[in-house]
Amino acid sequence: MNYKNRVQRVKERLKGKADYLVLGPGSNMFYLTGFTEEPMERPILLILGEQDYMIAPKMYEQQLSGLSLEVRTYVDGEDPYSLLQIKKGSSLAIDDQLWSMFLVSILNRFSPSDLILVSPLIAPIRSVKDEEEIGIMKEGLKIAEQSFMEFISRVKEGETECRLSQILEGIFRENGVTPSFSTILTSGPNTAMPHLRCTERKVRKGEPVIVDFGIKYHGYSTDTTRVVTIGKPSQEVTKIWEIVHEAVVKAEESTYGLSGMKIDQRARGVIEGRGYGKYFIHRTGHGIGIDVHEFPYISPDNGDVIPRNSVFTIEPGIYIPEKFGIRIEDMVIMRDRAEVLSSLPKEIYQV
Amino acid sequence: MNYKNRVQRVKERLKGKADYLVLGPGSNMFYLTGFTEEPMERPILLILGEQDYMIAPKMYEQQLSGLSLEVRTYVDGEDPYSLLQIKKGSSLAIDDQLWSMFLVSILNRFSPSDLILVSPLIAPIRSVKDEEEIGIMKEGLKIAEQSFMEFISRVKEGETECRLSQILEGIFRENGVTPSFSTILTSGPNTAMPHLRCTERKVRKGEPVIVDFGIKYHGYSTDTTRVVTIGKPSQEVTKIWEIVHEAVVKAEESTYGLSGMKIDQRARGVIEGRGYGKYFIHRTGHGIGIDVHEFPYISPDNGDVIPRNSVFTIEPGIYIPEKFGIRIEDMVIMRDRAEVLSSLPKEIYQV
Numbered sequence: 001m002n003y004k005n006r007v008q009r010v011k012e013r014l015k016g017k018a019d020y021l022v023l024g025p026g027s028n029m030f031y032l033t034g035f036t037e038e039p040m041e042r043p044i045l046l047i048l049g050e051q052d053y054m055i056a057p058k059m060y061e062q063q064l065s066g067l068s069l070e071v072r073t074y075v076d077g078e079d080p081y082s083l084l085q086i087k088k089g090s091s092l093a094i095d096d097q098l099w100s101m102f103l104v105s106i107l108n109r110f111s112p113s114d115l116i117l118v119s120p121l122i123a124p125i126r127s128v129k130d131e132e133e134i135g136i137m138k139e140g141l142k143i144a145e146q147s148f149m150e151f152i153s154r155v156k157e158g159e160t161e162c163r164l165s166q167i168l169e170g171i172f173r174e175n176g177v178t179p180s181f182s183t184i185l186t187s188g189p190n191t192a193m194p195h196l197r198c199t200e201r202k203v204r205k206g207e208p209v210i211v212d213f214g215i216k217y218h219g220y221s222t223d224t225t226r227v228v229t230i231g232k233p234s235q236e237v238t239k240i241w242e243i244v245h246e247a248v249v250k251a252e253e254s255t256y257g258l259s260g261m262k263i264d265q266r267a268r269g270v271i272e273g274r275g276y277g278k279y280f281i282h283r284t285g286h287g288i289g290i291d292v293h294e295f296p297y298i299s300p301d302n303g304d305v306i307p308r309n310s311v312f313t314i315e316p317g318i319y320i321p322e323k324f325g326i327r328i329e330d331m332v333i334m335r336d337r338a339e340v341l342s343s344l345p346k347e348i349y350q351v
Numbered sequence: 352m353n354y355k356n357r358v359q360r361v362k363e364r365l366k367g368k369a370d371y372l373v374l375g376p377g378s379n380m381f382y383l384t385g386f387t388e389e390p391m392e393r394p395i396l397l398i399l400g401e402q403d404y405m406i407a408p409k410m411y412e413q414q415l416s417g418l419s420l421e422v423r424t425y426v427d428g429e430d431p432y433s434l435l436q437i438k439k440g441s442s443l444a445i446d447d448q449l450w451s452m453f454l455v456s457i458l459n460r461f462s463p464s465d466l467i468l469v470s471p472l473i474a475p476i477r478s479v480k481d482e483e484e485i486g487i488m489k490e491g492l493k494i495a496e497q498s499f500m501e502f503i504s505r506v507k508e509g510e511t512e513c514r515l516s517q518i519l520e521g522i523f524r525e526n527g528v529t530p531s532f533s534t535i536l537t538s539g540p541n542t543a544m545p546h547l548r549c550t551e552r553k554v555r556k557g558e559p560v561i562v563d564f565g566i567k568y569h570g571y572s573t574d575t576t577r578v579v580t581i582g583k584p585s586q587e588v589t590k591i592w593e594i595v596h597e598a599v600v601k602a603e604e605s606t607y608g609l610s611g612m613k614i615d616q617r618a619r620g621v622i623e624g625r626g627y628g629k630y631f632i633h634r635t636g637h638g639i640g641i642d643v644h645e646f647p648y649i650s651p652d653n654g655d656v657i658p659r660n661s662v663f664t665i666e667p668g669i670y671i672p673e674k675f676g677i678r679i680e681d682m683v684i685m686r687d688r689a690e691v692l693s694s695l696p697k698e699i700y701q702v
Contacts, residue, residue, distance in 0.1 A: 037546070038532060039448070041644050059545040059633045062672055076634035077651035097390070100454045101447035104466050115455050166524050173521040176514075178533075181389060194410045195388070282410045283427035293392050300428035321413055 001132065004068065006125070007032050011048055013121045018093035020049035020086055021118060022106065026097040027290040028118060030219055031126055033067050043080045043102050055083045086110040093118045123295035127287055127310045133220065134333065137289070137311060138341060140177070140217030141331060144224060145344050147171045148213065155351045157205055157230050161185050161198035164209075172215050180221035181292050184212035191325040194282060194317060205231045208241075208324050208348075214292060221292045223313050224342055225329030228349040240318050240326045241348055243274045247316040248328045248346065251284055251298070255337040260302030263338075267316040268300075276318045285313040288331060306334050311341070352483065355419065357383050357476070362399055364472045369444035371400035371437055372469060373457065377448040378641040379469060381570055382477055384418050394431045394453050406434045437461040444469045474646035478638055478661045484571065485684065488640070488662060489692060491528070491568030492682060495575060496695050498522045499564065506702045508556055508581045512536050512549035515560075523566050531572035532643050535563035542676040545633060545668060556582040559592075559675050559699075565643060572643045574664050575693055576680030579700040591669050591677045592699055594625045598667040599679045599697065602635055602649070606688040611653030614689075618667040619651075627669045636664040639682060657685050662692070 010032065014021055023029045023046040025037040033054075037044060044056045046069075053070040057080075064071045072083040086092070086106070091114035094103060106112075129137070151168045159167075165185040172179055185198045188207040203209050206229060214223040227241060247270040254263045264284040271280045285298035288311055296306050298314065306312065310333070317327030330342040361383065365372055374380045374397040376388040384405075388395060395407045397420075404421040408431075415422045423434040437443070437457070442465035445454055457463075480488070502519045510518075516536040523530055537547050538554040542561045554560050557580060565574040578592060598621040605614045615635040622631045636649035639662055647657050649665065657663070661684070668678030681693035 041447075057633065059670070061632075063544045063547050075632060076648075094451045094455060096392075096450060096452035098451040099447060100445045100449040100451060101468055101470070103451045103454060104445060104468055107466065115458065117452055117455055119452070163527075166527060169529075170521055170524040173517045173524065176517060178520075182529075193414045196414050281412075281426060282408065297427075319410070 001034060003033055007048065007052065009125050010122055013125070014048065014093060017121060018114070018116055019090035020047055021093045022047060022098065023095040023118070024098040024102055026095065027294070028095050028097070028122060030290055031122075033069065035064065035067060036219065039097075039099055041101070042076070045084070045102065047084065047086075051085065055080055081105055081109050084110070086112070089113045091116070093121060119295065124307070126289060127295045128307050129289060129309050129311055129333075133289065134309070134311070136218045136220045137222065137331070140215055140220055141222045141224070141341055141343075143175050143177055143217060144172075144213065144215045144222045145342070147175050147177075147215070148211070148224070148226065148344065151211075152228065152349055152351055155203070155209070155228055155230065158202050160200045160202050161187055161190065162200060164203065165198045168211070168213060177215040177217055180214035180216040180223065184210065186210050189322055189324060192319045192321050192323060194319060194325060194327065203230060206234050206237075208233065208237050208326060210325065210327060212327065212329065219290055221288055221290065223288055223292055223329060223331060224344065225315055225327045226344060226349055227326055227328065228351060230351055232350065233348050237324065237326070238348065240276075240320075240324075241328075243271060243276060244316055244318055244326045244328050245346055246270050248314055248330065251314045251316065252330065252332060252338055252340055256308060256334055257305060259305055260296055260298045261300055263298050263306065263314075264300050264302075267314065271316060271318060279318045279320055280316060281319055282317065284316050287312045308334055310334050352385060354384055358399065358403065360476050361473055364476070365399065365444060368472060369465070369467055370441035371398055372444045373398060373449065374446040374469070375449040375453055377446065378645070379446050379448070379473060381641055382473075384420065386415065386418060387570065390448070390450055392452070393427070396435070396453065398435065398437075402436065406431055432456055432460050435461070437463070440464045442467070444472060470646065475658070477640060478646045479658050480640060480660050480662055480684075484640065485660070485662070487569045487571045488573065488682070491566055491571055492573045492575070492692055492694075494526050494528055494568060495523075495564065495566045495573045496693070498526050498528075498566070499562070499575070499577065499695060502562075503579065503700055503702055506554070506560070506579055506581065509553050511551045511553050512538055512541065513551060515554065516549045519562070519564060528566040528568055531565035531567040531574065535561065537561050540673055540675060543670045543672050543674060545670060545676060545678065554581060557585050557588075559584065559588050559677060561676065561678060563678065563680065570641055572639055572641065574639055574643055574680060574682060575695065576666055576678045577695060577700055578677055578679065579702060581702055583701065584699050588675065588677070589699065591627075591671075591675075592679075594622060594627060595667055595669055595677045595679050596697055597621050599665055599681065602665045602667065603681065603683060603689055603691055607659060607685055608656060610656055611647055611649045612651055614649050614657065614665075615651050615653075618665065622667060622669060630669045630671055631667060632670055633668065636666050636683075638663045659685055661685050
């Protein structure tokens, strides 16, 4: 990855918008430096401005010495913020994911005149994936899909949702990768809650089991959802699945030039047309890259054209409270037209 | 857990300090409601003040219906901040871990007169563990330690650091738990970097391998470090290990009434006395609970008495750049005196 070039491009977009860019550990720092760390209470900050530098605890000094950036270190007990050079009354562009404890410390110390978020500056750059990033994401998706196929053969009646989730995440580790988010694995009525992770409920015959899973591979994320049943799905499950499937296909047939809103509407229109509009309670998809959720959003409020070479999900769903929910999710890249990266057949996986 | 009581105690401490408390997904929200979610771009906020309520995407509605709290929902595309009732010019206590994107949106919309961080208000409550929490943490530690012992037998010359890390994390999953942080597993000269996670370096005979690992159990974290060698450790490794061991024991023999600074100094004094002071480049320990790192800190700048029933780590280390590092880490609870919760023998684990 050409980090210097990425830093240059971000700094160009910063001009006239803010005097300093302030990033914490997370996807933007990884994108610009390759350095990754979980956010913690000790400040690790990347500042771009008149000078570009990082501040970090001394214990990271050797680890950061490979970066082509000045690193200013402090030891526990010293004041990290004394290492920052920010002129009073200047304007700051802040990392969206920076913990507030660091922002509040900076606000109280440097009284900036203006605060903006960095995402509108950096999203147009990060949204457009280069071929190296696309290659990594395809490779990661292959491992995720292989893991899912290994997993399918281990789904049995009477296992709990959380146990099945652990089995899948165990397969990820055996395959040398880690989950990009805590796997969603729900069954029966629990599938009506799109973001519930898992419970101790045991999976039963005929019910839908939703498996929404992703892995992290060389810093990039994947995200896929498939529906599994033990034995034959009920007629109602099949019927709802087919509507969602039609909605997915419709959105995946989008061509370049459409806005996020328009692609969302393609999927939503199918579901509304069948009378299930009020049960589709989220957007159609989200960009994906280093973060599982990033720009561009396939959402009713995104009027921007989805850029060429952006990677995003298509994942409409229908959730009938107390009964069940169905979601199908693919990863897609926008070229002249949307091209589906996911290669797992879209079907109800009967085991 | 008695969430209502926790909310009441936090609100009492809020009085006179700030008009509203603003929390995002993370340890404080979990502590006060039992609800857990990874932070993401859609706002999920808990507000305590004249009224107590959550705002969340509609897709979480059913999932949150079990909480004894008002939940105000929005769908993707709607403005979540219109659901907030915050009087202009009021003062806010902000979750330390809240993503800046939410804080900046709130600042721009409600122009608060004053911002404080919530940690000084909530730390005195969260630092002191009740017996239910202590029971969970002991149980979690038992699983982490059993997993480590299973792991030891699978360490072999020629395996890479990252592969070994995956093996350990795989054992966690088999035992039904997840890592509380990305395992640190380094070897040889890499051990001089305290927070490096792992590399493709192969482990070799006689070198130190540092394993710094923890799991999450019912929402609570563990954190332990042990040194492993393949075959006999070198004389130098043994010598440094013995100094660190002495420092650990010295800190663990602390009695109630000492400040974080004083306990830090007990460990630091041993290492300084042997002439390695400049190679001990971090604090002696940190509180642990829902977060891996939380109050109270066993740090040179913490003059506060370590509270009774707080749980924290003791983890001094010596890091000789380009050569190797040694760290030993236990979990400890402060009763009338510090009591070591970790039961893994403190020794160099030869395999």
